[in-house]
Ligand SMILES: O=C(O)CCC(=O)C(=O)O
């Protein structure tokens with residue numbers, strides 16, 4: 411039975427679940443349908459036994475690799491399902507004014523059916539709601555002066571040529587993002603000049619322009635103020651002097667362009683990073699949910715956060731480790747147009763490239779390629795360990811070169827940030843993970 415069939419069968423057992431969610435749990439359980447079923451039962455209640463036929467049950471314990479081959483197909487299928495839903499619910503609706511009331515937001519978010527399960531999707535409109543439900547997020551409306559926000563938006567519009575689709579590999583298959591991205595670096599301030607941001611691929615890296623630099627200063631001040639008031643989660647996170655020296659800017663030109671569930675890559679920004687983003691243009695929804703583990707009972711509540719023009723959203727240390735986020739398509743249900751750019755939305759996501767990571771990172775012990783930094787979360791025995799994995803897989807090859815991450819001496823110049831020994835490895839586990 412291939413992955414798509416298994417997902418279909420699981421969907422019959424757990425009709426309230428999303429296909430993409432079933433796939434995620436199946437992958438997290440290394441393809442074991444038994445374990446997947448148990449985990450899902452904790453969340454959705456017990457199902458009748460023998461729902462999977464006996465003979466297929468035996469052949470259902472297969473390796474993660476097997477899933478990977480089918481993942482793209484299954485994800486596509488699950489997206490097709492979601493698309494169908496969107497087109498059904500968005501028929502014949504919505505002509506929104508520029509200024510949308512909270513009530514209207516609620517109505518439109520309801521129409522978008524961002525989550526199938528009643529009670530499992532929560533929409534957070536205000537600073538108080540966001541920060542109470544998600545204490546590692548900071549939400550500030552009208553963050554920049556009106557004038558700077560407008561100038562920044564116009565400058566981005568004039569740089570349209572810098573924005574291209576992201577190209578990447580999933581399970582050896584070349585894929586392309588629906589939205590557009592451009593990479594900007596604060597080259598003046600940086601002593602990491604030679605360094606090309608890994609995510610940029612063959613992208614042209616642009617220099618911060620004047621308005622972006624002003625925005626980066628404001629963001630740095632805010633982030634450092636917030637970090638100084640919080641208890642650090644570890645000794646190896648940035649505690650002060652956070653710099654917005656990299657900006658990954660996203661362009662969503664129309665409602666259909668989305669950004670799939672992900673957590674941001676740690677390779678250049680390190681463990682427990684802070685990422686701060688400014689939204690400009692049309693209001694789009696930012697969705698956040700915990701990464702599902704057995705210990706959090708498969709908690710998959712989805713938080714919808716509408717991000718109006720000139721809103722700052724900071725993801726503090728721990729957010730990339732514990733949560734996934736995405737910007738869903740809002741086909742036919744745009745929440746709020748912008749008076750100048752209409753349905754177009756830009757996000758400017760500021761990050762800090764850490765010099766320590768540039769000097770202390772390993773090369774793949776098997777093939778010499780550069781390596782990517784990740785964190786284990788699938789199995790409770792190893793959850794929270796950081797590890798370096800050969801990066802060649804992202805260009806379609808499969809080398810499994812591996813080290814554990816070791817960050818206890820990240821601030822000591824010349825220290826390698828890797829080890830072969832689990833006993834020396836750095837591990838971080840969040841509450842209720
Ligand atoms: O557009 C947004 O608000 C989110 C962008 C994002 O998640 C990213 O650039 O990694």
Ligand SMILES: [Fe+2]
Pocket residue numbers: 672673674735
């Ligand atoms: Fe992201």
